[in-house]
Amino acid sequence: MNKFATLWHMFQHHLNPDCAFCGLPRMQGYPLCEPCHTDLPWLDVGGVPALPDCPTSISAFAYQAPISNLLLGIKFGKNLRELATLGTLTATGILPQLTQVPDALLPVPLHTARLHKRGFNQALELARPLAKHLGIPLLTHPVQRDKFTLPQTELDAEQRQHNLQQAFRIHAPLPYKHVAIFDDVITTGATTRELSGLLLANGVDSVEIWSCARTLKSTTIKHS
Incomplete structure (x- = not known):
């Protein structure tokens, strides 16, 4: 946008x-x-199981209607009018769950071919209100997606992990010790797990996983 x-x-x-x-x-x-x-299907952080290899994961919503409908409408229908609204709602759900503020926020990068086709990175746009409110930088250049991968939604859990091996690369030094990775939806956590491993191998001490929504077999929904 x-x-x-x-x-x-x-x-x-x-x-x-x-x-x-x-x-x-x-x-x-x-x-x-x-x-x-x-x-709205707000998530209670106390009832959400941790992602594998990541002790800290925070999501604003369970991946249920109307949030799931909004995300799909934005991503595939390019309904950008709803993007700012969903970004505000995501920040509303995540900010109260934070116990500390990271040094920077890394939206999951898109491959340039997919970015040019879609016209925007949904994770980046949804993360903007969070970064603005917290006063931390959005990392849009140091980490890039160099490998063009199949859409994760078309793969099972094992295929997802293999699909993302060496998909990302750090192109510039990261002067941050505590980074939060942000994705629009977390399913198996394969994407964020791959990114997390890359950051930890390149000088980052602590990584958190944040998302707008998360798919769960059983969810704890809180009502405000």
Whole structure:
């Protein structure tokens, strides 16, 4: 999403006092009305099992409707009008769960071919409100995806891990000791696990995994 499109969306959002989901009056300074906010599949960090090889993982939502519908609509339908709303909601869910602030936030990179085709990196755009609120840098250049991989959604757990081997490369030194990796959806954790191993092998001492949503066999949903 370019800067003009972002500013135009913010301008329209400021003029529209209605809930982004149902059209009823929204809460002041927030994109949703109270009932829609309460009904979202918020995750309680205390009830979410840790990802393999990663003691700290935080997700705002369970991968359920309407969050799953929004993510799919944005990614494959290029419904960018909802991107800023979902970024705000993601920050709302993640920020209260933090016990410490990392030095930097790394959105999972897209391969340049996929980025050019899609036109934007969903993980990057969803991570922007978090980085802005926390006052930490977004890492968009030091780590890149050099290997063009098959879409993870088409593969099983074992294939996902093999698909991502050596997919990422660090192209510039990372002067950070504590980094949070951000992805839009975490399923098996294969993508973030590959990135985490790369960071730890290149001087980063501590890695956390953050995401907008996470698929879980059994979820603990909290209502605000």
